[in-house]
Amino acid sequence: MNRIGSKFAALRQKGEKGLIAYITAGDPDFSSTREIVLRLEEAGVDLIELGIPFSDPTADGPVIQAASGRALAGGATPAGVISLVKSIRAESEIPLILFSYYNPIFCYGCREFAGDAAGAGADGLLVVDLPPEESRELRQFTDPLGMDFISLIAPTTGPARARKILGSASGFAYYIAVTAVTGTTRPDPESVRKDISRLRRISPVPVVAGFGISTPQDAAEIAAHADGIVVGSALVGIVEKNSRRKDLALQVASFAREIGGAIRTPPSVRG
Amino acid sequence: MKTVPDAGGHFGEFGGRYVPETLMPALIELESAYREAKKDAGFRRELNGYLRNYSGRETPLYFAGRLTRELGGARIYLKREDLNHTGSHKINNTLGQALLAKRMKKKRIIAETGAGQHGVAAATAAALLGMECRVYMGEEDIRRQSPNVFRMKILGAEVVPVAAGTATLKDAMSEALRHWVSRIRDTFYVIGSTAGPHPYPMMVRDFQSVIGRETRKQVLMIEKRLPDVLIACVGGGSNSMGFFHAFRNDAGVEMIGVEAAGKGLDTSLHAASISAGTVGVLHGSKSYVLQDGAGRIRDAHSIAAGLDYPGVGPEHSYFFSSGRARYTAVEDREAVEAFIRLCRCEGIIPALESAHALAYALRIAPGMKPDRVIVVNLSGRGDKDAEIIMKNGEDK
Numbered sequence: 001m002n003r004i005g006s007k008f009a010a011l012r013q014k015g016e017k018g019l020i021a022y023i024t025a026g027d028p029d030f031s032s033t034r035e036i037v038l039r040l041e042e043a044g045v046d047l048i049e050l051g052i053p054f055s056d057p058t059a060d061g062p063v064i065q066a067a068s069g070r071a072l073a074g075g076a077t078p079a080g081v082i083s084l085v086k087s088i089r090a091e092s093e094i095p096l097i098l099f100s101y102y103n104p105i106f107c108y109g110c111r112e113f114a115g116d117a118a119g120a121g122a123d124g125l126l127v128v129d130l131p132p133e134e135s136r137e138l139r140q141f142t143d144p145l146g147m148d149f150i151s152l153i154a155p156t157t158g159p160a161r162a163r164k165i166l167g168s169a170s171g172f173a174y175y176i177a178v179t180a181v182t183g184t185t186r187p188d189p190e191s192v193r194k195d196i197s198r199l200r201r202i203s204p205v206p207v208v209a210g211f212g213i214s215t216p217q218d219a220a221e222i223a224a225h226a227d228g229i230v231v232g233s234a235l236v237g238i239v240e241k242n243s244r245r246k247d248l249a250l251q252v253a254s255f256a257r258e259i260g261g262a263i264r265t266p267p268s269v270r271g
Numbered sequence: 272m273k274t275v276p277d278a279g280g281h282f283g284e285f286g287g288r289y290v291p292e293t294l295m296p297a298l299i300e301l302e303s304a305y306r307e308a309k310k311d312a313g314f315r316r317e318l319n320g321y322l323r324n325y326s327g328r329e330t331p332l333y334f335a336g337r338l339t340r341e342l343g344g345a346r347i348y349l350k351r352e353d354l355n356h357t358g359s360h361k362i363n364n365t366l367g368q369a370l371l372a373k374r375m376k377k378k379r380i381i382a383e384t385g386a387g388q389h390g391v392a393a394a395t396a397a398a399l400l401g402m403e404c405r406v407y408m409g410e411e412d413i414r415r416q417s418p419n420v421f422r423m424k425i426l427g428a429e430v431v432p433v434a435a436g437t438a439t440l441k442d443a444m445s446e447a448l449r450h451w452v453s454r455i456r457d458t459f460y461v462i463g464s465t466a467g468p469h470p471y472p473m474m475v476r477d478f479q480s481v482i483g484r485e486t487r488k489q490v491l492m493i494e495k496r497l498p499d500v501l502i503a504c505v506g507g508g509s510n511s512m513g514f515f516h517a518f519r520n521d522a523g524v525e526m527i528g529v530e531a532a533g534k535g536l537d538t539s540l541h542a543a544s545i546s547a548g549t550v551g552v553l554h555g556s557k558s559y560v561l562q563d564g565a566g567r568i569r570d571a572h573s574i575a576a577g578l579d580y581p582g583v584g585p586e587h588s589y590f591f592s593s594g595r596a597r598y599t600a601v602e603d604r605e606a607v608e609a610f611i612r613l614c615r616c617e618g619i620i621p622a623l624e625s626a627h628a629l630a631y632a633l634r635i636a637p638g639m640k641p642d643r644v645i646v647v648n649l650s651g652r653g654d655k656d657a658e659i660i661m662k663n664g665e666d667k
Contacts, residue, residue: 055567056441056553058448059291065435077565102289103552107566129289129552133279154293156455161296176293180453 003095003123004148004171007046008206008227017263018172018228020208021235021256022049022099024067026076028243030084036239039253041094044260049126049230052081052100059101059128061184063233067240078104078113082120089121097124097150097171105138114141124148124171132165143170155179155195163202172206174230175199177213177222183233187212193225200227216262223263231259275589280469280556283592286585288468290555294448297455302470304375309477314370321366322481325399326356328363330482332489332646338616345499345639347632349619349649350486352510359622359651360482360510361392365461367478369396372459379403379454382461383447385412385440385506386577386624387419388651389463394428396461404428407447409438412576418655437570440506440580444554464507465584468555472584479513486646487517494644500525500635503648504627505598506542506577508584510650511628515596525597528587529631531573532600542571543600544583545591551582558585574603574659575623577651601630607663609633610653622651623659 001009011018021040025033037048053071057064078100085096098117105113105127117125125142127135132151139149148171153162156179166173175196177187192209199207209222210230223229235252242251275282280302288298308314322328331354335347352360365382372380380397382404384390390406397404406423410432413420423430436442444467451460462471465479490498501518503511505528518524533541541547544559551560553568561569561581571581590596601609606623609630613621621629625648632647639645653660 055436056445058445058554059293059452061449072567079565101552103560103562103568104566106552106557107549107562107564128291129555131288131290131292131295133295134287134289152292154291154296156293156296158296165292176291179293179455181449185453 002146002148003093004047007095008172011046017223017226018046018206018208019044019256019260019263020047020049020210020228020230021045022051022230022232023235023239024051024053024064024071025081025084026053026071026074027067027236027239028070029074030076030080032248033084034088035249036252037088037094038092039249040256041092043253043257045256046228047095047097049097049099050081050085052078052098052104054101054104057101059181061181061233063183063237063240067236078108082116085117085122086120095123096121097126098122099126099128102127102130110138111141114145114147118145118147122147124150126150126174128152132168150174152176153199155191162199166199166203169203169205172208172227173199173203175207175209175226176211177209178211180212182211183214185212186218187222189221192222196225216258219259220262220265229263231256275586276469276473280473282585282589285558285588286469286472286556288555289552289557290468291452293452293455298468298470305371305470305474308371308374314374318367318370322363326362326366327354328481329485330354332486332493335617338613341616342633342636344637344641345643345645346641347636348490348644348646350482350514350646352482352648352650353621353625353652357392357395358654359388359392360479360513361389361463362395363481363513364463364475364478364509365389365392365396368459368461369400369402372402372461373400375459377457377459379458380461381405381407381447381450381458382463383407383440383443384463385443385579386575386622387412387416387423387655388577388622390428390430391419391422391426393461393463394423394426397428398426405431407431407433407443407450409433409440409443411438412440415659416576416655439571439576441568441571448554464509465512465586466507466554466556466582472556472586475509476512476516476586479509480516482510482513482648483515483517486514490644490646497521497524498644498646500527500645502527502529502628502632502645504529504578504624504650505583505587506531506580506624507582508587510648512584512586514648519595526590526595527631528596528598529627530598530600531575531578531627532602533572535602536600539569540572541600542573542578542580544581545587545598546600553582556585558588559583574606575627577622577624578627599631601627605630607660610660619649620653621649622653623656625650
């Protein structure tokens with residue numbers, strides 16, 4: 001079992017929900033990203049999604065688009081992100097998932113990318129524009145290395161298709177909580193609850209929800225029905241606002257701690 | 272040639288569906304709705320009726336006699352797609368897709384546009400069929416193609432300016448895709464090029480292939496034989512693929528796609544994805560793209576907004592890799608010269624996009640024997656480009 005599997009097993013044993021934090025790697029620079037990841041871990045974040053910046057992020061809203069732009073302007077490349085993984089791995093065992101669009105990986109070379117990412121200590125890959133129909137060309141290299149390939153399920157995904165996707169899921173399944181790009185729309189807790197309970201009944205892996213979760217309240221409400229939640233744009237927004245501050249990483253971590261507190265407080269204690 | 276695309280939308284190693292999961296069910300639904308519509312005689316009759324009585328098809332195949340005499344070589348014909356309603360070939364596709372949208376009970380269409388020709392054609396089809404229409408257009412293109420912006424607005428479409436990136440066609444398409452994700456249930460995305468995820472490259476090609484079917488029939492009637500060379504400009508590739516497709520099995524017919532070389536292929540200011548790019552994934556399909564070594568899509572440049580795109584439809588990449596078509600590139604300067612020449616010599620103002628194809632014909636025709644036949648697809652008219660030409664000081 002890799003770090004992702006062990007982490008979810010440990011969470012399940014404690015009866016806790018997982019908190020996954022997304023940040024764009026290289027925004028504002030790699031050393032800040034490294035510091036942010038380490039502080040997020042201290043703040044109780046369970047897994048990290050490191051975004052590889054891409055010039056044309058068609059699944060992202062304005063906040064992550066801007067972060068990708070800043071990271072690219074600062075010279076971030078997929079090779080740089082892999083080095084970042086290595087440097088984080090030197091100090092931390094937190095599960096790391098690389099979040100990417102397909103083109104940077106394809107351009108790097110699927111075989112080479114899989115080898116280098118796994119070698120650096122990445123545990124999983126989430127390629128947002130690589131649906132199951134096209135994913136074999138990458139998974140033929142990542143699966144044998146024990147890297148999880150995180151599958152996405154959307155509100156538009158029908159039951160038969162969801163079953164098929166879950167059939168080849170590894171690590172965890174990522175439920176896109178809104179029919180929108182990242183960070184633009186608040187999820188409707190009731191419809192998320194319905195979809196997630198349906199998915200969890202048939203899923204061989206934990207099911208987490210993400211896209212649009214930006215407040216402790218929403219996080220708590222949605223986490224109650226899932227195995228974990230992803231917070232992305234809200235954290236990236238804090239990076240943007242505080243990017244010149246010396247305590248940038250602490251600012252980001254402090255927000256993550258708030259979210260973590262909210263999803264771990266049993267419903268009976270919440271007001 | 273074998274039939275492409277395959278069931279997954281692949282043209283050999285190109286094409287496919289590289290999109291977020293939110294879009295996948297919609298693309299699958301669209302594909303099956305399209306395949307059903309294609310088989311439905313009622314749908315075909317309705318579309319053909321509009322093409323004939325509304326858009327004015329078939330468009331003429333015009334023998335450019337003065338130009339041919341001046342060049343003293345091959346006989347040059349122009350397929351007059353500029354004479355379509357709205358002034359370009361784009362209407363062939365927007366009528367098809369808008370009718371399909373209606374059939375799928377979608378009340379709202381969105382589109383991306385570069386030169387504004389597709390945006391105008393989409394706004395026109397929406398007005399005709401009583402649908403809401405929103406067009407995404409880069410701010411740079413809004414500035415340089417303002418006559419088309421006015422036309423879209425007059426037709427009742429909402430034009431949404433896109434400021435991201437170079438504020439051109441690529442960014443407009445990214446923004447349209449993002450919006451589509453958020454309105455997937457009630458919105459039909461009318462893509463204007465043979466680009467994007469499957470089924471778009473196939474569907475747009477099919478709707479545009481009327482160009483080549485007519486041309487083939489017309490040239491056989493006039494010349495009693497097939498042409499030697501077909502020339503069309505290639506941005507995303509809809510006019511050229513529509514023009515080439517009916518000839519794909521005619522081995523003796525050479526097909527030449529002309530990309531935009533901008534300020535030169537040795538500079539970074541061009542839009543020649545096949546001539547100077549590498550294979551990558553952009554806007555949902557695998558094809559030749561302009562990118563740096565780290566997979567970052569590069570900015571394209573062309574004086575012709577409709578060619579100013581760092582990618583190309585996957586079937587063109589397939590034609591290129593299989594050798595069925597040849598691809599070359601023409602610089603801004605040479606396209607402008609061809610533009611002026613056609614105006615003065617034939618009294619036809621071509622779109623700057625189409626002027627790229629024409630420029631290549633001007634280059635090769637003099638070296639060909641007078642019994643050879645070249646057909647250039649004159650994909651659009653150039654009224655929209657008058658301001659660019661005047662500013663260039665080319666009006667003297």
